[in-house]
Amino acid sequence: MRFSAATTAGRFLPQRLALRVEPLLGRLDAVLFTADERGEAGRMSVIAFSIRIVSAVIAFISQVLMARWMGSFEYGIFVLVWVTMVIVGNLACLGFHTSVIRFIPEYRERGLMDELRGIVVASRLFVLIASTVIAGLGALGVWLAAPWIENYYVIPFILGVICLPMIALSDLLQGLARANSWALFALSPTYLIRPVLILLFMALMLWAGYAADARTAIFASIAATYATTLTQLIGVTQRMERQIPAGPMKVHFAQWFVVSLPIFLVESFFFLLTNADVLMVGAYMDPNDVAVYFATVKTLALVHFVYFAVKAGVAQRYAQFTHGEPQKLAAFARETVSWTFWPSLLMAFLVLALGEPMLVLFGPEFTSGYPLLFLLVFGVVARAAVGPCESLLTMSGNQNVCAAVYAMTLAFNIGLNVVLIPLFGLWGAAMATAFAMIFEAGALSFTVWRKLGIVMAIFVPAKGAA
Template identity: 90%
Template sequence: YYVVPFILGLICMPMIAMSDLLQGLARANSWALFALAPTYLVRPVLILALMALMLLVGFAPDARTAIFASIAAAYATTLGQLIGVTTRMDRNIPAGPKKVHFAQWFLVSLPIFLVEGFFFLLTNADVLMVGAYMKPDDVAVYFATVKTLALVHFVYFAVKAGVAQRYVQFTHGEPEKLAAFARETVSWTFWPSLAMALLVLVLGEPMLSLFGAEFVAGYPLLFLLVFGVVARAAVGPCESLLTMSGNQNICAAVYAMTLAFNIGLNLVLIPLFGLWGAAMATAFAMIFEAGALSFTVWRKLGIVMAIFVAAEGAA
């Protein structure tokens, strides 16, 4: 039951990669609609619409049908985004000679690639480790539980997407403005995340019941997992600040350590405590990530990225 959906999912990869590239181009030019709407609004709605249509015409309600809907939605939204972004690029950037600085691009982009790669693995390592140790039914319950936290994670990703360009602007010659703005982004991340976390805890049980009555067993895990997510939000988008200020190498190292820490905890705790062990490993890893990133920002930039620590505490 894993192989066919996995192979079908690989068909989406070229369009997902192109969409990320186009999102970066659009964000660099402050085209928020073209950057975020295709991925976060259009594609999810289109997946749901296509899934409903396929079920109406007789497709089975299984993973392969969902993957087919995802493939169609990914190709449709990415191609539309490609047309929109390239049209605006052609309109705003005049034709002329070009030069590719491949070595410089590679040296900068490789650590950023590692940061994003380690972060992606970090957000999925617990599910993979649960799959290695426990039954598919347990994996399903845990997966549904951690994905319920998407409402809380959304705040972090929204702030991260919106502030990176401003970090770059203030990094060059305006350290006071950078420090003040960075402190503001911590508040922008933490308080909405805390509000969403409380909402998820209140509505978590009925939300999980939408997957099926047996999925409600994952509700108690939310209290532990939410603690880790809020801890991450308490330091704001440190990763973006480090990357945009030229400290992407040490940022990649922090995420590598966090991933190793997470995997080690999962190896120890899942055999002992089952799903609770995975939740503990994930929460502890997010707390470690938050502390390590905040400390690194302070050492490298002299900026205190922690919601309840005053800026004067950097001294």
């Protein structure tokens, strides 16, 4: 299938809108990512790490203010709706937001420019269409299930699905930027710009006299999501068009879909696993409990962001090393475990020391979540102790077995939540999450060793598992 990339790109994004959107970020990325291969991955991880630090601070401040403005009940409703939309929006990419990180470096290395142009354009169109269809089905599903849903959730969930296409497109654009090592383009919109805009729009709506409730917060989120994603689309498209010469393109959609589907399963299981506790608390307990648990988990984000920052920086380098460089891959993979573990351990101690005064900022009732941190932090550190194993498996073509590991872990997590939440409440959710993360870390590390012969464990020598 061949047609003009310039024509298609013109249809997809009006050229007049693509003027002067990203000169500052472009210059910064050009300065940061021009050295040798390992240095490039390391710098991308450092930039991602820095963005995650700032993001964690912004997210914490914004969530504190939202909780103070709305109160725990309305805040709990908003939290459950927003977490659900972020999960579904990510899954609506159907794996393309990660598979492009694998295909783009490969096509560039092999000089397959027609295929490169094809995946850049086709992936955006596919994700936008798929996510819009899923959003429509989601709204219909909520409306049909309204008799079985608590009344205070129905309208917020129907409003929330409006965000889905833009959340999905933003995740895909993040993948396109990561495939080119544009760390600022990849992470800034989602982790810096969008939360600031949500807070700004919420403040403006409250100043204009709107009620301080979940619906107002969701309207602010819709406006912020669309503004952020459309700007991100303009910036990424502008850079891609400068780097990829115009010409015909080939679309191998069936091949891309076959590779993306297992990745979709991996990402689905990972995202659900990461957020299953919040969703399960929402299913079994009232919005006040959801608010307390979510605030506790948000405090833990200071530890989580280390893992995600390293993952964002190394996935593209994993993909390049898998093409005939097993020794470099093994050495680099072992190095990324240290990048993940030691900063995570440091941040874990910091969170435990400051957790209670941080939670009291949300409101006096939120301090009941502080003891949960001591249990939850074990799971987070256990995950950090094996590094970004799932990225290594996915980028090396072992996405199927990675999906199977996550499926088992998710089933284990949900089963524990079903049993433990009715018995122990929020403690049950925390126990289920910690045990599931420890199981996940062990299973992924073992799988990497069996499939690739690489020992991904911080205290195990490189040949210790043999």
